[in-house]
Amino acid sequence: MKFLAISAAAALAAVSVNAQAQDAAAAVPAAAAADVTTGATVYGSDGAVIGTVESVMDSGVVVNTGVNSIPLPANAFGTSDQGPTLNITKTELDAKFEQQMAAQKARLDAALVAGAEVMTADAQPLGTIKMIDGENIVLERASGPLTLPKQYFAVDANGAPMVRANLAQIEAAASAGG
Secondary structure, three states: OEEOOOOHHHHOOOOOOOHHHHHHHHOOOEOOOOOOOOOOEEEOOOOOEEEEEEEEEOOEEEEEOOOOEEEEOHHHOEEOOOOEEOOOOHHHHHHHHHHHHHHHHHHHHHHOOOOOEEEOOOOOEEEEEEEEEOOEEEEEOOOOOEEEEHHHEEEOOOOOEEEOOOHHHHHHHHHOOO
């Protein structure tokens, strides 16, 4: 049985963003792009520190609250005399993020069942779940069984299991002896 390791960049997908934080742009003046920079302190609606900007990318901003690293859209940030702000408190943001992660985990656990068809991130059929072995998922494929860590899986918009890598990435890792 082949156990496949895919690079972290290929395996990780964006996490859904916090809806309340995304709506914050309507409640406070929009932050200038220069305000939301790596290392900037982010403040909440109560004026207290939420956390620090961990990274800024085209797809959004990751804020580290000290408890979680939370991806947010850039337009969720407002500005104040203190610096970048969100229209939510640290406690609320962490709680909402943890609720979203728990719901996402529950959807994934429900989708990962023997016999389920698995697709890749680029919508290519990958195989059928043969069995779940702890934190590993064994797929049955025409080319033989393939084992992937559960952390590489997500649920698509229809609730079906998918791997967070495209077929070319999976095949390249498999041919490299992953």
